[in-house]
Amino acid sequence: MKESFPSPQQIMKSASLPSLAIVPAALPVVLAVLAAAGLASADVTLPKVIGSGMVLQQGEPINLWGRADPGEVVTVKFDGTQVGTTADKDGRWLVRLDPRMADSKPRELRITGRNEIVLSDILVGEVWLCSGQSNMNFPVGKSLHVDEEIAKAEHPAIRFFRMGKKAAALPQDEGGSDWVACSADTARSFSAVAYHFGENLHRELKVPVGLILSAVDGVDIEPWTPVEGFEKVKSLEKYAARVRALTADVKVTPGTPAALYNGMIHPFVPFTMRGVIWYQGEWNCFKGDTAIYTDKTDALISGWRKLFGQEDLSFYFVQIGPMDYSERHWGRKSRTLETLPRFWDAQRACLGTIPNCGMAVITDISGGPDRLHPANKRDVGHRLALWALAHDYGRENLVYSGPLYNSMSVEGDKVILKFDHEGGGLKSLDGGELVQFLISGESGTFVAAQAEIKGDAVEVRSPTVSNPVAVRYAWHETAVGNLGNKEGLPASPFRTDDWEVGDSKQ
DSSP states (O other): OOOOOOOOOHHHHHOOOBSSSSSSTTTTHHHHHTTOOOOSSSOOBOTTTTTTEEEEESSSOEEEEOOOOTTEEEEEEEEEEEEEOOTTTTTTEEEEOOOOOEEEEEEEEESSSSSSSHHHHEEEEEEEEEEESSHEEEEEEEESTHHHHHHTEEEEEEEEEEOOOOOOOOOOOOOOOOOOOHHHHHTTSSSSHHHHHHHHHHHOSSOOOEEEEEETTOOOOGGGGHHHHHTTOOGGHHHHHHHTOOOOOOOOOOOOOOHEEEEIIITHHHHOSSSEEEEEEEHHHHOTTTTHHHHHHHHHHHHHHHHHTTTTTEEEEEEEEOOOHHHGGGGOTOOOTTTHHHHHHHHHHHHSSSSTTTEEEOOGGGGTTTTTSSSSSSSHHHHHHHHHHHHTTTTOOOSSSEEEEEEEETTTEEEEEEEEEOTTTEEESSSSSOOOOOEEEETOOEEEEEEEEEETTTEEEEBBSSSSEEEEOOOOOTTEEEEEEETSBBBOEESSOOTTGGGGGO
């Protein structure tokens, strides 16, 4: 049965864009990133991501591209529309189809040059890129709710595409597996976070969902970032210089800046999509990137948005969970109990500096301080989906975030804290007294504090601090606080100060 979904206002605005019969002059940025190494062949060819069973993005112009002989005429036919173009001197071609409304009816796509390629079972819906490190790779088959989820994982309108692990010195054209429909068998080995995110969207929107998984265990953010991203952030110019120095004969590893972008993201540039979900940061936290991770995230997002040709591409990420990083050291004895909280601060700072991004907090579902890979991925996917539903799909009254610290004031011996995203009101998530609040005077020495919800604020005080100046919440690598909102979403750890002193006093 045909399913359709009214696009939100931002989608409808783009629906009036004209189709382009010959694209190279209209999309210089997109064609520039398609200039990767490789020789054109006599036959028209397509990247792996453009294949049978795929989902095309609704409500946006649809990019389709490939290779052919230089000067070869290529015709694309889809859903009653025919668009033609000519391969350029390097054998590259790209066409843009008019926006479509979501439709779960399988359709055929024909690409004709000297040969003809016929793709079948094409759906139109919502497409999301799912990337990061091992917590994004963590499969449904190992997650907390595996039996329950596998039993109901028959969703033929949810489609999976998986990119294999590949580091490359230069941007690549090819890579990835075939598109597959979601079933009990295919979901078991697929990313649990991605699956639960997609299942939430599919259930709420009643449209097909395409999920592109490209993740690698145990890597920093730098390998995922293209040179165009590093060049946009002044503090990261050294990485841009390293990437510019890469040549085809340079041996790279999954840790080389831009190497995973080149091998695992570039092969599907400029596939049209709605946005990105991102679960990464543990490795950068091990390194102590507590000050610069905001800049690195900015570089990643800016670079991807530029190269995909979607400057408003949504980007929703997971704030990593509590863990005993300093106790384990991970080979770096300089790590302290504050290293992870400072990293949380850097992640939270992205919300105020990078447009169209959001953060899912998971302190309450991390599974304990020894769990680098929390098993509860269902709630992680759900919390990411809340951001998308609210910001991308017009759910205006949806509470999508837990409380985020906004401001403080001092009244006598107490500090009054105000928050954004209070939802239906602030509450203790476990029903007990609020915990994990610290307070300090001018000395910079923080002590345990009493905290109480008073209307739309939290009042914090201690009998040993008569003139308070700063408060910290859950400011410890294994801290699990209980402040949240009535919708059950937890508050992010925070501090009201920016002191560098007192690191060893916690």
